Ligand SMILES: [Zn+2]
């Protein structure tokens with residue numbers, strides 16, 4: 001059985017390759033270009049599940065622990081946002097809410113949607129899946145903001161009377177972002193079925 | 205079969221994956237995707253020299269950003285500074301190894317590796333030497349590019365400062381300014397040259413590299 005030849009963009013050097021399943025290396029950078037689509041699908045799924053699992057402790061355990069003259073207070077992500085909101089820091093509360101809650105959830109939903117529509121061959125012409133995937137990759141790393149803030153605070157608030165520590169929630173959250181990014185990076189764009197007539201001239 | 209030259213004259217949009225035929229461009233002109241209007245490639249004369257100058261400046265400002273104090277806070281006479289050294293010490297002291305090592309890689313090791321790989325790459329490309337090394341450097345860059353988070357670190361720094369505003373007196377250090385410079389230079393570099401164009405130049409200078 002011979003698969004049809006198709007144009008593929010190498011994800012390493014961005015060269016256009018014209019390949020079928022037989023020649024699996026990029027003509028320019030020689031990195032592996034055609035991996036088995038099934039492997040790509042399962043890798044994406046496995047990383048995504050791992051990420052979702054880490055998302056649970058990331059929200060349950062405190063992301064920030066502060067010790068003030070022997071008294072310990074802890075903050076989870078949601079708790080921290082509520083705290084900021086009540087204190088009147090609305091812009092910061094919104095930034096953290098977007099970065100730590102909406103971005104990861106959006107990324108989960110997008111990858112799940114892409115995987116489901118690949119599996120069941122859903123061809124909705126209204127939604128451009130390539131664009132969705134591109135957005136997923138661009139916004140992903142921004143969910144690290146809250147973890148970075150906690151680490152910066154733990155370096156700055158480091159006195160004998162008062163200290164701030166990153167909690168286990170921060171570790172879980174960091175790992176969650178890592179696995180979500182691995183999931184997106186494992187996703188082969190070829191899993192998105194091409195519509196016909198997708199050719200054009202570059203616009204000067 | 206399609207020849208290499210014909211394939212080199214094609215480009216697939218990174219955003220919408222539409223296949224485009226490249227059209228020749230006059231100097232200082234850009235070509236955009238016909239579907240989503242994202243920049244595909246540009247004709248920028250002396251691009252290696254220009255980018256090299258920018259990368260050298262970025263390397264210096266990144267070095268300054270990590271060498272000196274980023275911010276110092278003062279709470280009722282007690283001072284504490286944010287430096288790379290302080291960061292290492294706090295991670296060791298608090299045993300936050302997983303999150304700490306992740307942080308150091310994302311904001312320090314990967315960005316430094318990217319800048320210095322770019323530097324070596326551009327110098328070699330200018331001298332037209334080291335075909336294989338430049339090839340490997342370009343592959344390395346492609347792999348670590350998604351993992352550099354200096355920009356996110358800067359936004360986080362601003363958030364942290366706003367959080368501390370009510371309790372502490374905040375003094376900006378030399379490295380804070382250097383960090384801003386690094387980010388601006390990074391934006392200019394990414395605007396000037398894409399990895400597609402770097403690979404394109406590589407092929408023009410060295411030809412196709414055999415495995
Ligand atoms: Zn390639």
Ligand SMILES: [Zn+2]
Nearest residue numbers: 217220237240
């Ligand atoms: Zn496009």
